[in-house]
Amino acid sequence: MDPAAARGVLTVGDRRFGYYRLEGAGRTDLERLPFTVKVLLENMLRHAASGAGLVSPHDVQALAAWDPDQPGECELPFMPARVILQDFTGVPCIVDLAAMRDAVAAMGGDPARVNPLVPVDLVIDHSVQVDQYGSQAAFLINVEREYERNGERYALLRWAQQAFNRFRVVPPGTGIVHQVNLEFLADVVTSREAESGEPLAFPDTLVGTDSHTTMVNGLGVLGWGVGGIEAEAALLGQPLYQPMPQVIGFRLDGQLPVGSTATDLVLYVTEMLRGHGVVGKFVEFYGPGLSRLSVADRATISNMSPEFGATATVFPIDDETLRYLRMTGRRAEVVDRVEAYAKAQGLFRTDDGVEPRFSESLGLDLGEIRPSLAGPRRPQDRVALPDLPHNFRAAFDLTDAGRREAAPEAMPPMQGAIDEASEGSFPASDPPSYTRDRDKAGESPAGEARIGGGAAQPAAAPGRRVGQQGRLGKVQVEMDGTTFELRSGAVVIAAITSCTNTSNASVMVAAGLLARNAVARGLRTPPWVKTSLAPGSRAVTDYLGAAGLMEPLEALGFNLVGYGCTTCIGNSGPLAEPIAQAIEANDLLGVAVLSGNRNFEGRIHPLVRASYLASPPLVVAFALTGRIDMDLDREPLGLDRDGQPVRLADIWPGAAEVAEIVAERVRSEVFTRSYASVFDGDERWAGLPVPPGDRYAWDPESTYVARPPFFEGVTSEPAPISDIEGARVLAVLGDSVTTDHISPAGAIARTSPAGGWLTERGVEPRDFNSYGSRRGHHEVMVRGTFANIRLRNGLTPDVEGNATEHLPGGERMSIFDAAERYAAEHTPLIVLAGKEYGSGSSRDWAAKGPFLQGVRAVIAESYERIHRSNLVGMGVLPLQFLPGETAASLGLTGHERYTIRGLAERLTPRQRLEVEVTDDDGRTRSITAIARLDGPIDVTYYRNGGVLHTVLRRLASA
Known part of the structure; x- marks a missing residue:
């Protein structure tokens, strides 16, 4: 052909x-x-x-x-039309590009050749925290604090804005990356000038450094989340490789019943697909029910692809797609191009069209959907609204809705401060920092296992012992002159947040109407509920304000706190101090209700053990009750001014009124106005210092941004690969070890290696910020590698946290300190792990950090797709035990020395390699492992020391 x-x-x-x-x-x-x-x-x-x-x-x-029945085994190249970033993952990308420019110059090349070859948009949305809430000043205060914490990082992005071609930045306080993409950035069918001078039309496709990039699939745009290293390769013109696709068809029939929302639908879909098993597969919706779902409804479903494990969840282009493009202010020529191209290529769906053949199929009648939540710990655990009290009690072994004290053994084990490990895990959006006031004063978060400094010593603060549990009960709290009872089951956070739902005008208007009706009956939220409204774009507050719905939301405490991810990713900010103290001192079981997409234990807030995902109107309803253990179908939300009970059904808005307001207020001019100056920012953004020049002027005093050492000493030709000889084990890890275990995003403890490094440079603990915000500085990040307080290392089985043994002596110390000592001894390192190593967030520092610690290989039972690719991208060899074999079955304890042979010879994809294992007594045996270099391109990357080294050599020689 x-x-x-x-x-x-x-x-x-x-x-x-x-x-x-x-x-x-x-x-x-x-x-x-x-x-x-x-x-x-x-x-x-x-x-x-x-x-x-x-x-x-x-x-x-x-x-x-x-062939849907025989998909084949080959790896296929994919070259996305564009790349989208958020600030937590985007900053390290920019740091790498800036360092590559320096390296190209050092190799005698033109540094200007390091430039994106496809359009790149970076949306700053991950850094804002809910410091202030419940007031008109909340938004401005939170933005001010955001700039105070992150001004140095933002100055780097301002420099990148003018230094790189095809690179745009959406400044802070504008919106959430996926909602901005859906409402503004995505073209569906794009057009670019070709060499012939004639514009070339083709489908808009993308990859993004956030798993919820899939949200734009609801608009008919194919895209998904990747790791930062893959994103850098893509924007520099390298193809990404995917296995032959398996496409699961999901047929929809009927229509949503009155009282049910798109949020309820997505929780059903998540439950079904998680149960069906779609990890690593594409899901495509079809059937007549699609015509009764708006693009916003579809985007809500597509957004949660990571929650049910799919690579992407696609809705084909149809008339509803065109309607949405017009409604959000896209130019007529763009809409016309989308329609003409889609119909010419057979990409336009109609109800009477031919049904595609799928690898597998399942279906759902929309009429079956009922109001639901998901929780208390996983997004796939849907619970019908009437069943919520029983669900909560059963999840935590409570009696009488938690009013009676539960036995200590009744509490299930904490899964971790930000632990996203679960079977069939998936790449996730980063859960950023949370720092309590006491941490600002220099105290470590509870459970931080800091073992020694540079010198070996016993654990002085061993952290939370495995199996330690708390107690449940109730307590009287006094706050702002009011005394009230706080008990387990209290809703302490109620957040209308996340692009998942705030992109959907119907559920946002429904929340506003519910608030209006509640206020009219005299209802108010209890004092212990921290309420917040953080929409994904300014269009939301525009149409809510125009409809007169912001005022009742604010009357219930749902004031605007920011345009960013906030509570959905764990940036919920501190609870009121009396509330926090009461929960901690009495081991109360605090609850969060949010319109987000993730609810793993500890993710939303360290003091919240139960989190439920819900539609925005249900978030308002539970904020009014202040408790989770009640049946809203039967029990009243509260009493009105006349002492009469007010039930949810009494104030739930009618579908006709919601539709009328959406039709009247959610119009193209709202979006045109909201995005007119989307790249300009406010006076704070404009006032940031912009370092001049095409090469970044690194500040040696900076603790946020530094030139990484990845490209130091790179030559035009890669050095020959040698076998890994005499390696020691840095950590022995179990199943489902997440990238957050490997490279945490959250708070930096004063007594941690990273905290010590910052303190030595005069940074006060209150200004430590988070690991996620400091990903532009390798000295912080290498010290934070394997520093998650919930990490369990088989070399130190009696403690959780940042601890290992230096071998052969067995001295205990932090993992970073051990890595430093091994480096001084010129000892290479490996990691032993179980199944699904690297699940969770698509986090490149989970590969970069171990590489900088001296880890040259990982031997695991299996890998999460993106993390395996990231390891190869950093030149770390992913090895896999043979089927049926594990570290335990092979008798590997981690105290041995390891030599990996066959690397110096002709390496081929999925080659079986000999691993020589030597016990401390000198006995030697051999095991076999599979090199998870899955294709020829992986072998090329590994021989070059990583994907960026491969690209660097190409650019330097051009």
Whole structure:
């Protein structure tokens, strides 16, 4: 086949576009291919025709032969049209690019060649915290604190804005990356000038450094989350590799019943798909029910792809897509191009169209959906609203709704400060920092296991002993002159937050109407509830204000606290001190109700043990009750001014009124106005210092940004690979060790290695911020590697936290201190692990940190997809035990020395390598492990020391 022969001409109005016809791929029954496969096929066909050599005609033929019953085993290249970043993951990307410019210059090349080759947008949304709430001043105060904490990082992004081509920044206080992408950035079908001068039209595709990048799938745009290293490779023009896609069809029939919301629907879908098993697969919706779902409803479902494990969750382009594009202010020429292109390529869905063939299928009648929540610890654990009291009591072994004190053994084990480990885990959005006031005064968070300094010594503060539990009860609290009873089951956080739901005008208007009706009956929220409103774009507060709904929301404490992720990712800020003290002193079971997408224990707030995901109107309802252990179908929310009970059904808004307000107030001019100056920012942004020049002027005094050592000493040709000899084990880890265990995002303890380093440089503990905010500085991050307070290391089984043994002597110390000592002894390191190593957040520092600590290989039972790729991308060898074998079954304790042979020879994908294991008494035995270099490109990256080294050598020699 000749991919270039597939080029055709598409006429849209008076404009002509080149495009690559899918028929040119040689497939005759294109109408039976899923939308997902067709978009991937066009991507490969177009890039194969470019002649760049990154995609071959053979690759195109392999996908064109896609068979749902026999998907095949090959790895296929994907070259996204653009890349999207958020600030937590974007800052280290920019730091790497700046360092690459320095390295290219040192190698005699042109540093300006280090530039994005595809458009890149970075949206600053992850840093704002809910420090202030419940007042008109909350937004401005929180923004001020955000700049105080992060001004140095933001100055780097301001520099990048002017230093790099095709790179734009959406400043703080604007919106959440996925909602901004949905409402403004995404084109659905994009157009770029080709070398011929004729514009080329093709589907908008992307990857992003946040798992919820999938939200834009609801608009018919294919994209998903990747690690930072993969994102850097993509923006520098390298293809990403995916296995032959498996596409799960999900048929929808009927329509949502009155009283049910898109949030209720997504919780049903999450439960079903999690149970079905779709990890690593694509999900595609079809059926007549799609025509009764708005794009906002679809985006709510697509947003939660990581929660049920899918790579992406796609809704094909249809009339509703076009309506949404018009409603959000897209230009008429863009909408016309989307319609013409989609219909020309067979990408436009209609109710009477041919149903595609899928790898597997399942379905749901929308009429079955009932009001629901999910929790208390996992997003897939849906619970019907009437069953909530029983669900809560059963989850925590409570009697009488927690009013009676439970036995200590009744509390299930804490899963970790920010522990996202669960079976079939998935790449996640980062859960950032939380710092209590006492930490600001220099105390460590409870449970931080700081073992020694540079010198070996016994554990002085061993942290929370494994199995330690608390007690439940109730207590009288006095706050602001009021005394009230606080007990287990109290809702202490009620947050309308997250792009998952705030992008959906129907549920936001419903929340406003419920608040209006509650206020009219005289209801108020109890004093222990921390309420907040953090929408994903300014359009939300615009239409709520115009509809007169902001005022009643504010009357209940739902004041605007920021336009950012906030509570959804754990930036809920401190609870009122009397509340926090009461919970801690009495081991009360605090509850959060939020309109977010994640609710792992400890994620939302360290003092919250139960978190429930709910629609925005239900968040308002539970804020009014102040407790979770009640049946809102039967029990009243409270009493009105006349002492009469007010039930949820009494104030729940009617569907007709919601639809009327949405139609009247959610119009194109709202979005046009909100995004008119989206890249400009406020006076704080404009006033940030911008370092001049195309190469970043590194400040040696900075504790936020530093040139990383990854590219030091890189030569034009890679050095030959040698075997790994005499390696010691830095940590022996179990199953489902997450990237947050490896590289935590949260608070930096004063007594931790990172805290000590910051203190030595004059940083006060109150200004430590978080590991997530300091990802631009390798000295902080390498000290934070394996520093999660819930890490369990088999070398130190009696404690949780940052601890290991230096071998062979067995001295206990922090993992960083041990790594430093091994480095001084020129001893390479490995890690032993169980199943699903690297699950959780798509966090590149979980590969970068171990690399800087001297880890040269990991031997695990299995890997999460993105983390395996990140390890290869950093030149760390991922090895896998043979099927049925584990460290335990092989008798490996971690006290041995390891030599990995066969690397110096001709390395091939998935090669079996000999690992020589030597006990301390000198006895030697051999085991076999599989090199998880899954394709030829992985071998190339590994031989070059990583993907960025590969790209660097290409740029320097050009």
